[in-house]
Amino acid sequence: MPFPKLRLTKFWKVVHTFSRIKRKLRRKMEMNNQNPGAEKDDVEQQIQQRTSHRRSSFLASQVSNSAEPYQNLDSNHCSVNSETLDVIQPDSPTGTIASSVSTSISSSPSLWSCDNWHRGVTVRDRNAVMFNNELMSDVTFLVGPKNAAQRIPAHKYVLATGSSVFFAMFYGDLAENTSEIVTPDVEPEAFLTLLKYMYCDEIDLTPENVLDTLYAAKKYLVPHLARSCVEYLERSLSARNACVLLSQSHLFEEPDLMQRCWEVIDAQAEVALGSDSFVDVDQDTLECILKRETLNVKELVLFHAAMRWADAECSRQDLVVTPNSLRKVLGSALYLIRIPTMPLKEFANNVACSGVITLEETTNIFLHYTADIRPKIRFPCKQRAGLRTCTVHRFQSSAYRSNQWRYRGRCDSIQFAVDRRIFIAGFGLYGSSSGGAEYKVKIELKRGGKSLAENHTKFFSDGSSSTFAVTFPHPVQVEPHVYYTASATLCGNELSYFGQEGLTESTSNDVTFQFQCSPESTNGTGVQGGQIPELIFYA
Template identity: 65%
Template sequence: MFNNELLSDVHFIVGINGVTKRIPAHKYVLAIGSSVFFAMFNGDLAENKDEIHIPDVEPKAFLALLRYLYCDEVCLEADTVLPTLYASKKYIVPYLAQACVEFLETSLSYKNACILLSQSCLFEDADLTHRCWEVIDAQTELSLCADGFTDVDIKTLKAIISRESLSVNELVVFDAADRWAEAECLRKDVEPSGINKREMLGDALFLIRIPTMLLQEFADGPAMSDLLTKEEIISIFVWYSATKKPELTYPTERRRGLTPHCCHRFQSTAYRSNQWRYRGRCDSIQFMADKRIFIAGYGLYGSSTGAANYKANIKLSHNGVVLSEETAGFFSDGCSKTFSVWFKNPVQCEPGLFYTASAILDGNELSYFGQEGLSEVVCDGITIQFQCSIDSTNGTGVQGGQIPELVFYH
């Protein structure tokens, strides 16, 4: 009987003018599936009209809601899931709403985290809001540089740029706010001048922690933009150099950022006179977490025969696809501690999937190595499993070798 005129006793005119759709339905089916529909048809304020107008729900979303009520089927698509979430909340269909949130979580990434945050706040969905903040906090620069960032509303913009736990250079926040203001001017069909962009930002501009930038960053960035007044630029320059600093309208304390977690997979560290050696070969290990994490880098062992400089090429991949790669140097002072090498941006790793961590080191051949490796480690509530990787050509495995630590956010 879904979307069928046969025996239908009510019709819905769904959507706004120009894109409306007339959808047949059956009051009994809707009433037993939704308390809102029950009240609509049987309550004190029951609708007695043959046609009911619903201008705030998209036709495809309303049909997805009806399909669930009639057939117990969840049919979601990327372009309709948000409107369907709205419809399921409006008509109090909790299972469908939860299915929408789960669908969104599986597709959540830095590319859509900001715009989904805006939508989750609108729908008052705490779980989705929390997941969006996880991505934005861990991958702040990527999230702020994504195309969708300029489409958020002013309330969401303020929430993001005022957040204490953002892990990002403040210049990135300033540039993102500038791009948003320009896009807002274009949406309102006004010239994107400095005055108009300031007007669009309003007091959101004063949430940016401009004085926490390096002097050179400020001079080449905000000071050269058209967002700040001459008086503000002079005051901030004076603030950088004066002993008695002037009062500023911008916050002067750095953001706290996130604290990285370190998963150590070995119970002991050792060295021998004839190993561990580096000759351009790859050390590699596979891992899987039970919750979403963001890999920021690896802890690596250094020289066991005195101070030495290393160049490390680190890589994170999944099913043979490289997700991130970085080459960086580090100095080993000859002790057995680990040395962290970081990716430019943390990499999102989904739960229940194996990823491959690899490292190729160039430096003093003899180094420390790990022993008594664990196949499962619980770190700050996250369970991480390890298994050997076929990419490892230098002896690293679960029981011993290199890559003793995964550094991550969650």
């Protein structure tokens, strides 16, 4: 707010007085030849002290006077904060006083009050003060369940510029002239996150509020916020939450997120189906999963997962858990499990004993296993195709020598990175170069020194230069543009083949791998030669 002309005149008189004092003190310093350095410091200190005192007094009087029209306002909405004066430096040029105060306000939002909020440097700064603020608000939202609704003030103009839904609500042809809007289907935290984006251009997402915020962004058609929510979910996607996120992606009609979820579920189906969140999916999502042709899982695992879901559904419907109630809540989903494709022993010891399928169905499935003339059954009889494994090769050729490659419990290791998300299933390893031999092996996958998966097993080599697959118990998710360490520690008396003419970069199934030497390799493996010739993965 510009100062009145009379006050500015007084201000410049003070400045001229300071200038005359400063000139006199400098002349006195020049005449003093005994200790000019100390005298100069003393003079400058006096000037700074006097200038600081006069400027602070002058500005304090201006702020105090400018605050007078607001003295009758509610103290919750208006206060004069003298702390803003502290940022005025004693040696600042007088012409920059106003800009110094403005800088203080813009950098310290907590100091803003009703008499200085408008001095924010940018529109964003000024709007930020109005976020969740009753000052000048012209609409109030009652957000959340009826008995626990939270009152949230807002400003129609800000909301209308950020959402076509709010524009139609406030300024459209069918706009209602109301100052309170009931919004029972949105969580208060999510609604505040939506408003904060509109007022401040800031997005604060957490695992707890991201789904509710996505719902609010979809409801009020705020596409950038919705996109940010989806990207957040994609970054946090894992086998543990893939099924429930799949359910939400159906609800929100997000095909990209849906595809990401399917990639994880297909490759890590056993972990995904065993997660706690699996029992929370809706019936339609359950049926989509049970229909999936590319699930990389045993049918018995699917059966047990379906029983867990049915148990939870009985609790949700207040039903006593019995074989009949489990069968009832599953409905047609039960007939999507490919029970006849299980080994006979698994069927007999698990499904047949569960009581979930009828006696007639049990008899017909047993006949399906054993009889020459098989009865018709409702369950699918075709094996799932599962996922096709892919392999990337590190070396262009292999060789063997009389003194290489020996194993005495030392580690062969290589580092790799990929350009898109994949799932590492295991490694291909070289075997004996002098006839059949058995090796004990420990394989491990690390990221940043942290072990993601390992497996202790054995494999038999037939003496050829072929590679032998050694896999992890479950595929491991690998993110793009991050280096991982693949390690293998073999124990065996026989010499083995080794790779040579190594590649620093190799592409397989549209996935590009980059390789570099690992400091953990103590048995000679590197980019140019050694062990771990192949990485086995799902893309």
